[in-house]
Amino acid sequence: MATAVTQTTTMSMSQDTDSNPNANANSPPTILKLGSTDNIDHHHPDDPDSSQTPAAVFDISPEAALQLLCLNIERLGAYFTQKPAGTDELHAHGPPRNYDTLAEDKFKAKAVGLHIKDSNAPLRATEEAIQMAILAKKFLSKKVPPIPLNEYLLRLHRYCPMSTAVYLAASVYISKMTLVENVLSVLPKNMHRLVLAGIWVASKALEDLSYPHSRVAKVGGVSEQELSKLEISFCFLADFELRVDAQMLMNEALRTQTTLK
Incomplete structure (x- = not known):
């Protein structure tokens, strides 16, 4: 699968040289331009000739995958921002009509046998909802960050x-916790920290090597202690279900392309 993203040298980001001591200040940075699906190949999963096998996901360039992440988070942010005021952020909303729940039904266990009524179940459910709400608030900034999400992601990709x-x-993690598990809403005040935590957690779950904690915190614009709290909160919100396979990644790429056409 061939993928590409437009490159430009006109976009600038603050504190770039401060975040990377080894950056060459004399050479202008090459920055990838995000925010459009025009540069991502649109394939049709139902077409037998489209070669959309799970392993084909690794033919997607990291830059194109970053673009898909950016567009997905922006779409989720627009969806939750348009929700009516007063809506219960934890349980009242459902997924958009066209959202593919990542084949979630395939993983649901079918309960059989004797069911015993648990009188404490409603109380436990309420306590869990409160705990999830507290964890979700960890990602809220006091005000909307001044840097657009696409520039923020490009900054992360440039230095880490x-x-x-x-x-x-x-x-995948963020889509699931927002649209399947309903434990979080993507908003302008939390999307930057949310993607920072998601990328950091995913890198630890999938990669053998990772960047120093201090480096990621500095590039992400948070303290090392804040990054640790975001990481832990993200894992709890995801219920520590961090395993993904090639099929899940391909489904996410195709879903994002389809819903964002």
Whole structure:
């Protein structure tokens, strides 16, 4: 699968040289331009000639995967921002009509046998919802970050580049916790920290080597302690279900392309 993203040298980001002591200040940075699906190949999973086998996901370049992550988070942000005021952020909303739940039904266990009524179940459910709400608030900034999400992701990719699998896995995690598990809403005040935590957690789950904690925190614009809290909160919100395979990553890439046409 051939993928490509447009490149430009006109976009600038603040504090670039401060975040990378080894950056060459004399050479202008080459920055990838995000925000459009025009540069991503659109394949049709139902077409037997499209070669959309799970392994084909690794033919997607990291830059294109980063673009898919950016577009997915922006779409989720627009969806939740348009929700009516007063809607219960944890349980009242359902997934968009065209959202593919990543073949979630395939993983649901079918309960059989004797069912015993648990009188404490509603109380436990309420306590769990409160705990999830507290964890979700960890990602909220006091105000909307001044840097657009696409520039923020480009900054992360410039100084801490990750693999295609990491970017798509982060998209899988966030899509699942927002549209399947309903434990979080993507909003302008939390999307930057959410993608930072998602990428950081995915890199630890999938990669043998990772960047120093201090480096990721500095590039991400948070303290090392804040990054640790975001990482832990993200894992709990994801219920520590961090395993992904090639099929799940391919499904996420195709779903994002389809819904964002």
